[in-house]
Amino acid sequence: MPKKDLPTNNSLEENLRKNYPNDLKLNGGFNAQLDKAITDKPKSIKEIKKELGITNTDIARMFGYKNEASYRNAKEGKNRLERGIEELYSLIKSKQ
Numbered sequence: 001m002p003k004k005d006l007p008t009n010n011s012l013e014e015n016l017r018k019n020y021p022n023d024l025k026l027n028g029g030f031n032a033q034l035d036k037a038i039t040d041k042p043k044s045i046k047e048i049k050k051e052l053g054i055t056n057t058d059i060a061r062m063f064g065y066k067n068e069a070s071y072r073n074a075k076e077g078k079n080r081l082e083r084g085i086e087e088l089y090s091l092i093k094s095k096q
Helices: 012-019 029-037 045-052 056-062 068-073 075-095
Strands: none
Touching: 045 075, 056 068, 068 075
């Protein structure tokens, strides 16, 4: 049995306008909504620390380093930790 073609005389926009007459307009327009959806680039650790008001001392304390100097001197560990903070921050911000 051949499949029936869907009616094409009603476009998606017409259907939406009929079902949602007051809700179709986007606040700020399409470009504003698109800007919200697109994230430029992830924030750097420096930008994150500035936004949240935290210091290296705070990060060292949070992650169990003895003091800020031991955090600062843990070269590779510090880099991994900061990349993790950047990714976690980005993930949390994208879910809001």
